[in-house]
Amino acid sequence: MIKIKNIIFILTMVGNFICFSQDDLLAELESEAEYTSYELPAFKTMTIVNLQSTKIAAKKEFYFFVSHRFGSVKDGFETLFGLDNANTKIQFVYSFFEGVQFSLSRESWRQTYSGSVKYNIVKQSSEFGLNLVGFHIANINAEINEDLFPELETSDRWSFAHQLLISRRFSEKFSFQLAPTYIRENLQDLRAVAEANYNQFALGGGGRFKLSKRISINADYVYNFSRDGNNIYNNPLSIGVDIETGGHVFQILFSNAQSTNEPGFISNAGGDWSEGDIFFGFNIVRVF
Amino acid sequence: MKNILLLGILLIAYTVKAQKYFTKTGFTEFKASVEAFEPVEAKNNSTTVILDTENGEIASLLFIKAFNFRVALMQEHFNENYMDSNEHPKATFKGKLLDFNYKSIENSKTFKLQGVLTIKGKPKTIDTTATLSKNGENLILESNFNVSPSDFDIEIPNVVRKKIAETVDVNLSYELVKKS
Structure with missing residues (x-):
C-alpha cells in the first residue's frame, strides 16, 4: 500500500x-488577447479615378482637391492636345463627425456648383468583409440661361446622384468596388440625349492594384442602364495612376469624360476611347 | 500524515501556479517626434500584460493597429507603409524582472528588466528598468526604453526622414490585477 x-x-x-x-x-x-481589427482603407483617396471611393475624411480632417481635365487629346496640335478647353474643379472636403464628410466644389464644366455628403455605414473588419458607404450629391448648372433655353426654370439647373458604394480590400494589393447609382437630371437636352430620361440607373465598378506601397494603378467604369441608343454620350471609362507622398496624393489619368462630378461624368461623358477622343487629367489631393 | 502532506504539497503547488497579475487595458505609447514638425506619436490602450510574481517573468502583447494617432492619415500610413500591420499584426515582449521578490515591494521598487521585444517578426533585446508599485490589491508597472526603427527593418523614405526621430521613446504603464 x-x-x-x-x-x-x-x-x-x-x-x-x-x-x-x-x-x-x-x-x-x-x-x-482579442481585438476587432478594422481593415485598412480600400483606396488611398476619395475617388478611385472619377468614381467616388469608400474612403472618407477622418474627423476634423480638411482636404483640398484640384481636379483638372484637359481638352480632348484628339484635337491634336490645334489645342496642343487639349491644353485649351480644360475643365478645372476646386473642391473642399471636411469632416465634422467621425465617418461623415461634407464637400463643396465648383467646376468649369457647365459652371457647376455642387455639394455632397458621404458617410460610412459599415467598415470592413475581421467581423464583416465589406465597406458600405452612402454618397449623395446635388449640382447646380450655372451656365445655361434663357437665351439657350427660353423656357428655363430654376429647377432645370439641378441634378442629383445617389450612390451606394460597396468595396472590399481583397488583399494588400487589390481592392474592388461596386457602385449602384441613381441619377436625377432635371434638364434633358433632346438635341443630345434623343429621349428624355430624367431618372437614370447606373452601375459603377472600380478597382486598384498597388504596384508598390505608394503607387497604384486604378480604373473605373460606369454602365448607364437608362440611356437611349441615339444618345451622343458614352459610358465613362477612366484609368489612372495614384502616387502618394505623405500628405499628398497625385492621380494622373485618362478618361472619356471631362466632367468630374456625378452625374456629369456618368451621364454626359462626351469622349470615346475607340476614337481616341479622351481627356488627359490629374487630381491633386492635399490633406490639412 | 502522508495524506495531509500530499494535500499540503498539492495546495502549495496550486498557489504557486496562481500567483499571476494581468491586464488587458495596458497603456503603451511611443514618441518619434522631431521638434518643428508634426508630432509623430501614438497611444495603445489595449495592451495585454501578464506578470508571474513567483519568478518575475513577464510577457506582453499588443496589436499594432490599435495604436491611436491624433492624425488619422498618419495612422493609416503607419499601418500600411511602415508596419505592414496586416502581415505582422502583433508586437510582443517576453522578459524577466531580475532579482524579483514580490514581498520586497512595500510601496514601490525598481527592478532591472531584461527581455526580447518582437516587432514585425524581428527580435530585439531590451535592457531597462521597471518600477513596480502597489495600488491596493493591484500592481502598477511602469517603464520606458528606446528603440530605433532600423532595429525592426522599418524603412523610412528620404522624403520624411527629417520628420521622424531616429530613436523612438516607448513609455508604458500597466495596472495589473491579480488573476484568479
Whole structure:
C-alpha cells in the first residue's frame, strides 16, 4: 500500500511540474488577447479615378482637391492636345463627425456648383468583409440661361446622384468596388440625349492594384442602364495612376469624360476611347 | 500524515501556479517626434500584460493597429507603409524582472528588466528598468526604453526622414490585477 501511495504522490508531483513548465506566459496571452481589427482603407483617396471611393475624411480632417481635365487629346496640335478647353474643379472636403464628410466644389464644366455628403455605414473588419458607404450629391448648372433655353426654370439647373458604394480590400494589393447609382437630371437636352430620361440607373465598378506601397494603378467604369441608343454620350471609362507622398496624393489619368462630378461624368461623358477622343487629367489631393 | 502532506504539497503547488497579475487595458505609447514638425506619436490602450510574481517573468502583447494617432492619415500610413500591420499584426515582449521578490515591494521598487521585444517578426533585446508599485490589491508597472526603427527593418523614405526621430521613446504603464 505504501508503495502505491508513493507512486501516486510522485505522479501528482510530476503532473504538477509538467503543468508548471508548460505554462508559457506569452502563449497564455495569445489566447486572451482579442481585438476587432478594422481593415485598412480600400483606396488611398476619395475617388478611385472619377468614381467616388469608400474612403472618407477622418474627423476634423480638411482636404483640398484640384481636379483638372484637359481638352480632348484628339484635337491634336490645334489645342496642343487639349491644353485649351480644360475643365478645372476646386473642391473642399471636411469632416465634422467621425465617418461623415461634407464637400463643396465648383467646376468649369457647365459652371457647376455642387455639394455632397458621404458617410460610412459599415467598415470592413475581421467581423464583416465589406465597406458600405452612402454618397449623395446635388449640382447646380450655372451656365445655361434663357437665351439657350427660353423656357428655363430654376429647377432645370439641378441634378442629383445617389450612390451606394460597396468595396472590399481583397488583399494588400487589390481592392474592388461596386457602385449602384441613381441619377436625377432635371434638364434633358433632346438635341443630345434623343429621349428624355430624367431618372437614370447606373452601375459603377472600380478597382486598384498597388504596384508598390505608394503607387497604384486604378480604373473605373460606369454602365448607364437608362440611356437611349441615339444618345451622343458614352459610358465613362477612366484609368489612372495614384502616387502618394505623405500628405499628398497625385492621380494622373485618362478618361472619356471631362466632367468630374456625378452625374456629369456618368451621364454626359462626351469622349470615346475607340476614337481616341479622351481627356488627359490629374487630381491633386492635399490633406490639412 | 502522508495524506495531509500530499494535500499540503498539492495546495502549495496550486498557489504557486496562481500567483499571476494581468491586464488587458495596458497603456503603451511611443514618441518619434522631431521638434518643428508634426508630432509623430501614438497611444495603445489595449495592451495585454501578464506578470508571474513567483519568478518575475513577464510577457506582453499588443496589436499594432490599435495604436491611436491624433492624425488619422498618419495612422493609416503607419499601418500600411511602415508596419505592414496586416502581415505582422502583433508586437510582443517576453522578459524577466531580475532579482524579483514580490514581498520586497512595500510601496514601490525598481527592478532591472531584461527581455526580447518582437516587432514585425524581428527580435530585439531590451535592457531597462521597471518600477513596480502597489495600488491596493493591484500592481502598477511602469517603464520606458528606446528603440530605433532600423532595429525592426522599418524603412523610412528620404522624403520624411527629417520628420521622424531616429530613436523612438516607448513609455508604458500597466495596472495589473491579480488573476484568479
